[in-house]
Amino acid sequence: SQTIHQWPATLVQPVGSPLSLECTVEGTSNPNLYWYRQAAGRGLQLLFYSVGIGQISSEVPQNLSASRPQDRQFILSSKKLLLSDSGFYLCAWSVGDSYNEQFFGPGTRLTVL
């Protein structure tokens, strides 16, 4: 069966510090991968998606970047965090068969102070 992991689960970082959040998927090959952000009391905002290794599409201009160094690994990064980067970050994957169903990881709670 397929599983998706995110770490860390929680993170508290000072403004201006770097960021690296990792997401890995097991039990599937060549998935589509997604990073979402959920601000407090808000819905889900799609930040990045990837349909293959090294293929990253950005949905919104921001302070963050994403990379996909391996087929089932998706990394969210920042060189210098802003206060507005605080939120709940969710990684998701889909099988890429056009049915659009996405499966979500447990999330990372990021607090920037």
Add this chain to the structure above:
Amino acid sequence: AQSVTQPDIHITVSEGASLELRCNYSYGATPYLFWYVQSPGQGLQLLLKYFSGDTLVQGIKGFEAEFKRSQSSFNLRKPSVHWSDAAEYFCAVGRNYNTDKLIFGTGTRLQVFP
């Protein structure tokens, strides 16, 4: 532009009462439709989905949803709510053959009173 509207930000019901959460979408073709549930501090779990066929779909935890093309709606229902159903519920639509991208509504927070 494609969009999803969940008009109710917050709903409160008593345990044992029936529930209906509304979802309306704007899409050029018949979309794929999803309902997800999120408990506090957790990821999203798929409740049910509609791709084609029978417009009344059954999901996990006793939930069901009905696709009404004429109303562009996909409302979620449950005949008797349990306290453990308290959570945030998201409706989503998609039909992108290349990326599987989904468009999410802003969510409805369900509170259940004993």
